Amino acid sequence: MTDTKHRVAIIGCGRLGQQYAEAYADFPDTEIVALAERNAERRKAVGERFGVKALYPDADSLLRDVVPDAAAVVTPTKYYKDAVIACAQAGVKGVSCDKPIAASLADADEMVRVCAERGVVFAGGNLQRAMSEVREAAQRIESGALGAVEGAALHCWGNQISGGGCQHISVLRLFTGAEVDEVIAWAAPQEVLGSGCDQGLTVNGRLHLTNGLDCPIYGKETPYGGVDVWSKEALVRWDWGPPEILEGYDDAGARLRVDPRYSDYPWREHYYLGTSIRSFLRSMETGSEPWVSGHDLRQALEVAVAAVHSARLGSVPVKLPLEDRSLALYPAPYRWLGGDATGRPQPVEEAAGRAS
Ligand SMILES: NC(=O)c1ccc[n+]([C@@H]2O[C@H](COP(=O)([O-])OP(=O)(O)OC[C@H]3O[C@@H](n4cnc5c(N)ncnc54)[C@H](O)[C@@H]3O)[C@@H](O)[C@H]2O)c1
Incomplete structure (x- = not known):
């Protein structure tokens, strides 16, 4: 932290x-200093709840003042x-x-x-990729302390592959230190696949990563619901919380769950939103990379778009980056x-912080 305030x-001052x-x-x-809602x-x-007097209906009117x-x-x-582009053009340091x-x-x-052209830090937000324990598990994988990564799998990548599924891709990229360079997918039901929206779509398939790994996509729980990455010696399992670490084997040859002994960290009361925001502020102060960047969000969207594109074409392997940048996938209406x-x-009672 610096002395700068x-x-x-x-x-946008709704629930999130x-x-x-x-x-x-x-x-x-x-x-x-200001809110737009x-x-x-x-x-x-x-x-009133946050004691802010400078209130505006939208980003443009706020930025004028x-x-x-x-x-x-x-x-x-x-x-x-x-809103992001208006902020960048108005001269904010980070958005x-x-x-x-x-x-x-x-x-x-x-x-x-x-944002890149204007030197504006562009961060993502409330993603588990920024969870302190996820970062620590990723560091252990990267250091080689858990052995050389030999495999990865995505579990329960369904229902909202651009919404909730953004979490899986962001953690997978962090744990493997690699990008997805090819996607093949099968998706159901057909009417959702044709709808242009990801809500209710179940996707199975395979991702190929730039480090050579082939990563299966399981559309349903296996019973796990997140990302597994493994070596001969260990398996790291992110399943929507602090990752589990399994290391070594018992007499029957089964992997052994170990206590990961994650470090304590400040701002834990705001959980991974807090650590995400702290990394964003640090980026503005030091030029470091935010733990969730706009680039990370874009990469996650691209994998989801590519999976739907592949499934629609009859499960054709699709190379990333996609050439056709007009391709789109709409998230759930809410x-x-x-x-x-x-x-x-x-x-309004809830927005005011008065709901029980
Ligand atoms: N990362 C996560 O875990 C997570 C969780 C929930 C929501 N989200 C995302 O957060 C976003 C907001 O979700 P939410 O649940 O807070 O929705 P919400 O409907 O509760 O809140 C959105 C707010 O934005 C306001 N708004 C709409 N258009 C606006 C505009 N042009 N300018 C200013 N204000 C505007 C609305 O009046 C509303 O108060 C969505 O994109 C959603 O996908 C992410």
């Missing part, structure tokens, strides 16, 4: 935006691109959005490109359009 704006606000309000080196009642309630050091864009996904980054690859590319537009509005 980062001036932060939150753009309020979790960002809680973290930024709690950190001693950040101050929320489309829903007038919620805007007022969240402003205030250029914060950092902006957290937590609107529904449909509005990420315009974050959440998952999924976009529907089309072209939109994700543009967000990454504009992610794309938000709760107000899809019949799940957040009650």
